[in-house]
Amino acid sequence: MKPIKISPVIRVISDNDYAGDPDGLIQLAHQLLSPGTDLRAVIGSHLRADDHWNRTGDSVGDAIKGIKKTIALTDPKSTAKVLRGHDGPMKDLNTPADSEGARFIIEEAHRTDTNLPLYVVCGGSLTTIASAWLMDPTIAKKLIVVWIGGAEHPGQTPPPPGAPKIEYNMYEDLFSAQVIFNKSDLNLWQIPRDAYRQCLATLSELKVRMKGAGKLGEFLFDSLGDAIDLAVKHSGRYGEIYMMGDSALVLVTSLQNSFEPSPSSCEFIEIPRPAINDDGAYEVAPNAPTFRVFTRMDSRLMLEDLYAKLAIHASN
DSSP states (O other): OOOOOOOOOEEEEEEEOTTSOTHHHHHHHHHHTOTTEEEEEEEEOOOOTTOTTOOSSOHHHHHHHHHHHHHHHHOTTOOOEEEEOOSSOOSSSSSOOOOHHHHHHHHHHTOOSOOOOEEEEESSOSHHHHHHHHHOGGGGGGOEEEEEOOOOOTTSOOOOTTOOSSOHHHHHOHHHHHIIIIIOOOEEEEEOHHHHTTOEEEHHHHHHHTTTSHHHHHHHHHHHHHHHHHHHHHHSOOOSEEEOGGGHHHHTTTTOOSSSOSOTTSEEEEEEOOEEOTTSOEEOOTTOOEEEEEEEOOHHHHHHHHHHHHHHHHHO
């Protein structure tokens, strides 16, 4: 059989709180290992000052270190730019939190030398993309925003036991979520909490399928171990399942069906986009545009592709 040549069919800008839960680093490695994706930039975004993941007080700086280490282990020849997001959340609904990441999103959106669709995938706050839109609203027709975040919608799976009042990623910067939902005309795909909580792997399978996959697999697995130690420190317990929520960003972009490209293995609904109030809850918004809300994620495709790519990478 002749070698199958895969060329990029999409562009991606990855924006994540890479100093936080290491599922973000796994998502980044997966994106870098996907030949159908032209990864244009990786943006390190902030954590809340009081977030238990914010261990040094410089979450953006720590994110950049994690990004660079992951790239070095995965694809040291990558041409993706490594960029800083703003050091904190937006201060109000009208003032952008300027950053080199926000400026690059605007620059990439306005390219005229390519027809590849552009996805801005966000695994933490919406600070960077909300700020980019405030700085230049004309980018709205030139890209798709995919966000892991937000609570469950009415009529879908109820919130999990003990869930915080405001979903984690939304809490990182409520103003930015309100800009995206309440003000912007951006094309938004949302993977809310009930959907990203479906992306589960057992620690046993990760030990078998990830840890042994070379230096990259070992680094990613050990990063999860550090996260579990931190979780035990704060809660006193941990089960045998790890939630790989951020990897859903790869699933709905890089792993789209090649025929009539779309994330066809997942399920979603199209509903009027709600507004977000000051408590982080959804409100009916009159005359709101529809947007995409994912309801079921294809974890099998997502995880098996990750494991296969890690194995191939380790064998090269």
